[in-house]
Amino acid sequence: MQLVTKPLKKAAAKFFAAAPFSLEKQSPIIPIRHMKFDFDATKIDHKFYMDAELASAYFASLSIFLTRGEDLVIDTARYHRDFITDPLLKQRVTSLIGQEAIHSKMHEELNDAFIEKDLPVKLFRVWAGWAFDYGFNRLPQPMKLSLMAGIEHFTAVLAEYMMNHEEIFFRSQDEKQRAIWMWHMLEESEHKDIAFDVFQSLSNSYALRIAGFFPALITILVLISVASFLVPFYRNPKNLISLSYWREMPYSLQLIFGLKDGVYGSSLKHIFDYLRPDFHPNDHDTTAFLEYYKERLLHPETGLLTPYLTKEFTPALRT
Template identity: 30%
Template sequence: MSTTTARNETEASGVAVMPERRDLHFLPPADRIQDWHALGPHMTQFMNTLSLFFPAGERMFIDAVRSYRDQVPDPDLKKAATAFIGQEAMHSREHVEYNKLMAEAGLPADKLDEFVWDLLDWLRDNTPRSFPLSATIALEHFTALMGNALLDKPEVIAGSQEDYERMWLWHALEEVEHKAVAYDVYEKTIGRGPLAYLLRSGGMVSATVIFWPLVLAFYLRMTAASEACRKVGWRGHLKVANTLFGRPGIFRRLIPEWLGYFRYSFHPWQQDNSHHLAMIDKLAAEAEAAYDTTRH
């Protein structure tokens, strides 16, 4: 699908790629929760830190899209919104189980998770109804970019414990698959004019200044509580920094796409990465087979 085709399909039908709800289960081994990533315990804790934001964050995404779904005039987009809600519910369920493994291993996951829930509840109760949706489309842009980075550079996670690796790849693929749904709901219900642009830009600024400092603070809390990280010491932090901002610098490479969000004419499918979705059925089949094997 070309960028032009994707945008044209969005204009015509309200959705360029139709998401699919997949009821997949993952049972990553509890004994690897502190050191499952091939790049070591610090990168493990960085990925674990991201997981801490998903249960509460995805509940906010679900509620924000659901609150506008009935106002969507396009039946295809309404169907996509329902699939989006289903996918996010599955993500939340699996990350709740994942985060329990951290808490059981003595990491401060419960306290940090509770903080995220309290923060997002406060934002929901003290901001206009449109703000959670504007924050949702900003954070969906983050998750889609991070998911795409993982898919573009699979060597960053290759060789990790296979159940954790499979779970993160599944999440990345579905973030790509539904990356434009909340955005299209926003455009169809709130609009595309100057005020809508200011609201979505403000949502991105707010999401950036809140989310990333929390990620850093949580990561430092998690690594300080991890015996494996303490054994490696400060060199582990350097490895994470190099992976994210040096070479391969997966986050450094995202900066132009982050800035692209502030274009007046921005749309998520202007970055056409739909080719990655060709692998999702195979990965889903592998996940189902692994889950069946583990249960029996």
Template identity: 25%
Template sequence: MSRTQARPVESERIALKARNVSFSWEDTPLHWVPGDPFTTHTINVLHLLLPAGERWFVQVYKQALPLIKDDRLREDVIGFIGQEAMHSQSHDEVLPHLREQGLDPTPYTAQVDWFFEKLLGDRTLPPGRARRWWLLERVAIIAAIEHYTAFLGDWVLGAAELDRRGADPTMLDLLRWHGAEEVEHRSVAFDLFTHLDGGYRRRARTWASAFSALLFLWQRGVRFFMANDPTLTGPEAAKASFKDFYDRGRAGVLPGTGAMLRSIPRYLGRDYHPSHEFSTAQAVAYLAASPAALAAEQAERSLKGAA
């Protein structure tokens, strides 16, 4: 680690484990934030982006494992891989429910799959410098994306306005369980990038690429949902503007635009480290109370008892 990069807060490091959660969607309405299709669909984009993105994370990190020289970091990366695989599966399981409600996401998910599998996927490169360069680029991109998944995770853990507006409790549990694990493992991607490379120019360049891609894909996803929602017609179906996002952020049902913008210079600061952001204690507290996580823990105990 270079002298200009802050060291992690060691007291907050905990062993990472995948929690085998499951969710039941039969009682979740299409507009799970009552009376607010825009907020519902803005958050629903996660179900379209994350399965492909997190499968890609796992693929890249499995390639990086042999390069890790630090045993504790290797353990963290293995825990990260397990958690990301479970996140991908859990969001993937929402898609059949959307289809049952008349909203088929396949045209959009096909574009997302192309983005991660083709544009950012493995390339036919000769062993050596070129192949390592492409791996390090993708490790750095993941570090930038994880800055924002942790930001979103921290936001949803504290988004009390969604509760006040009667948002579906199962969907909130999925989002908060996932968000809590993103906060829990928020340092892993950056630590891996620092361990393998850590170059500031690469960090800044890949942040710009990741941020631009996320904005583009998210905007397309929201507009896709609004245009294809079978309950929306006329001007309402086409309504998906930045002003809508900004207003919902001020209302507390979506992340605030100002908070998102203020997170940019923090990531680009030379003394940045994810452990100095957000709260592991808050994340762990939610994971200890999450209905899905509790059910998974009880099932695991039952299996051990039966054995």
């Protein structure tokens, strides 16, 4: 194995050798938080998202597929960390890896609870396995680096939308789904520039960056949306002939794709801003949101996440 990876790493080091990029927009150090949710399948609300079955199915599907995306981010960040010379960025990559590792683990626990709610978790895990094991994970490292930045752009878009629409978390009484999604939202926004800064520091190729944007767009917006159509029928085949389910479908579609206030429809400008050659994630300033949600979620007495937070630590900065 060493025989294969060493020359490959050497070639990658050469590829990344001269990539001038200023890290002036870099955010500060972030912590890694360990969480314990202990999901109880009997309390899982399958209509968590705005009481809409199909829109909720989209987020359940995202929870299943995204764990594989997070694993790709972890592996890619770990591989490229060795090439980073800036100590702060290197430290921040360690925090990114730590945050994503815990996201992936916690969402797998939520996904296990979804199995008991008759969601097609096992089937989607097989499909995700095909896409990643035979597709994305076999891409050359520079392309994986670009894909990592692309995936992180979409999670940043989602996080900003959610931070701007706090009410979406409070329609349901399912406190644990509320907690996991709000925690994930906070951390995706905290680390939204790290993958991008790693990509720019090591590659700084506009064409390569855009090449990673489109597979991320197609997977998150198209493929996961299409898969989520299966969820309501798999969960309850009677939905196929249920008038109330079909009546509710336009509402769900509007919640996700509506141009006025839908998750992606109203975020199109933010999504495609990534195509701007001088784009940087921090051009979309979310510092006020972060301050608000850190207080709201992590306050030692009143924080929504406080009952689930077991440990928090910050990796050392090595200069």
